[in-house]
Amino acid sequence: MKALRKFMDKIQPSFRPGGKLAKLESVYDGMETFLFTPNATSRSGAHIHDGNDLKRTMITVVVALIPALLFGMYNIGYQHYLAIGQPDAGWFTMFLFGLLALLPVIVVSYAVGLGIEFIGAQIHHKEIQEGFLVTGILIPLIVPINTPLWMTAIATAFAVIFAKEVFGGTGMNIFNVALITRAFLFFAYPSRMSGDEAFVKVDSAFGMGDGSMIDTFTGATPLGQIATNVGDSLQMTNILGEPISCLDAFIGLIPGSPGETSMIAILLGAALLLITGIASWRIMCSVFVGGLAMSALVHVLPSATYPASMLDPWTQLCLGGFAFGAVFMATDPVTGARTNVGQYIYGFLIGVFAILIRVYNSGYPEGMMLAILLMNAFAPLIDHCVVSSNIKRRARRAATKE
């Protein structure tokens, strides 16, 4: 470590104003604070500080995403080999294929997002902030795997610039940046974001997994199938046309966005977020409660016009991005409600709206993304109402005294 410290000290002058690499000052500072805890001691106020900082907080969220990430990689391979008719390719081959398929997306997401953050930090002569650490890993997990990399790059750039940097950077954004990326893709390139070939990697990854699709291939996600369902009976099938159950959806071996399919992996992440106290249990629980309540309500009146209403509430929550959104997106403290009471309302309404959109808007099979973005917009209003009640209480207290 000493050698590294010496090296960092040696190269430091060239990054300072007047140095050769002065334009990279923020990058150097970012590296330095990444490697070494800053030696700065407090100058005003409290003399001791808690060990926790935003770096640790963000990294913990990234760690919580790892189960979903790893399972997502495996599932990409699993679906692919199923689609090319080699279901017995072995779990390692499947995982490796998924890794190779997802890695470029991760690289593009981080390269574009962090690049913009670095430039932004340098322009404003500010420290590089950690916000994109989490966003950068969320994007590959919620963008369909067959999305061309250039689309992901444009969407990421759009989201980071227009959803975050223009509002003042980390901690200032109104909408969840990762969801804006996905929303941008869905509205700018709708044809690539749904249908048979969006959610299953059909071509090879770096030469691996070559093969042609089986004839009976249908890569539509369960929710996609439901949206186009005709008649009174509802049966979801996998790529081979075999029926899939609620349990399949719980384990996660179904087509879908890389991180969203497995409830088990998501619940592992949820456990870490709740134990460490990073995610608000109020939001997380109330999203599920809201979702369950709304799915139960629509299930009371099943109708062939709205096929998703025929799903039982549990399956409803296991499918699509509901769980992933509830655990990792709705709980984003920056874009969510910040008061305790507000968090219950915010979470509950996300659950309700997600199912409402999913069931009664047949043009759009997945409602979670729009529900969260909608409530992102309403979160400040919810907080305003909660805080107003405190203000009113205080005013009343002052008035009764006189």
Add this chain to the structure above:
Amino acid sequence: MATVRLKKGFDIHLLGAITDNAIVDAAKPNTVAVIPDDFHGVIPRMEKKEGEHVAAGEPLYHDKNYEAIKVVSPVSGTVKEVRRGERRHIDAIVIAPDGGSETVTHNIMGDAEQVLLLSGLWVMMRQRPYDVVPVPGVKPRDVFVTAFDSAPLAPDLDVVLGAKRQFIGKGIEVLNSLTDGKVYIGVREGQSIEAPSAEVTTFVGPHPAGNAGVQAANTVPVNKGDTVWTMDIITLARIGELFTTGKVNHETVTAITGEMVQQPHYIKTVMGADLESTLKGELTDVDGSRIICGNVLTGEKTESNQWLRAPYRHITVIPENNKPDEFMGWASLCPSRFSIYRTFTSWLRGLGKPVSMDSRIKGGERAIVRTGEYDAMLPMDIYGEFLIKAIISGDIDKMEQLGIYEIAPEDFALAEFADTSKLELQRIVREGLDRLRAEMS
């Protein structure tokens, strides 16, 4: 006797607590100083010049706006130096004690307010709103006295009080004559106090339960337009002593605590004593230490060639930086890296065990990201985060509505410790209060 249970807050247990309640007489100070910054709200206008003689209790300066507010010399001696900083701001008034015991005697039969103002004890009190020295002529709605200090390593005020507790009754009597309301005294569980003419409330819960402002907020909150006074029980006893003997006692019992102190203990010294003689031979390592007059949350960083600061009852010495260039500290899995959050592993070894903490900030300043951190550390009916945001954005109406009149910087000290975003909350609150005060006058 009412009991209030407070759930919010946190008790930080640091190394270097006092185990023995014996009080040792400290060496006679070489110099004594009065630091005008200790009495926020008083703008000094000197009454004594360098070289002039002062008796103990004789005014050194008065306030620019209210000439009646006097700040007095704690010892008899000569004014050695009026140390000035930027823009002729008075940093310290240094007095060389002459060893004499010449002390001003007050006519205690006169108007109590006038006696208090002239005695120099007035500036030991604070008022809400604004957390400043009380404005003369304004009758407080109530007076809140805290009888215990809940801060990390804080002295046991019963020990500091010692035999002076006999003056508590008289002190309450005086304060009762100055307010139309009541004198409230906040005690901790198990603490007994003889105060028949005051309203005694027991507070159960972690720090900041001992803050007079927190106690006020949980008994009779401060509303817009109200003025209340806050002080500690030591000041109350001093007032009682003044109105019994006619003299102000400038002696003080001070707890010397902290990891860098060889043997934490209580000393008896005089207000404003120089630290060089006070701390001689007390510290394990002077260079790597941070000397704090007060507790680790609200105290003032003080160099070893400076003086004991108000409220003169606590010195904490902690390491300045005991882990320079900590490699990837944010990734640490080591349980000794203390955090009240479960993102680190220190909760596994138990947060109640004494820990070593240095003065590093351990992170960069960020926008507020995590929710509820301030509220969890602030046992008041206040949305701390929204109030802080209102202060930062300078929204005076919002500040008022969200309860800025009820708070002092010290109430946010624990939140500042716990803040993941590392904002200087006490500075923000102080600036907000000062700004509001300027706006209202």
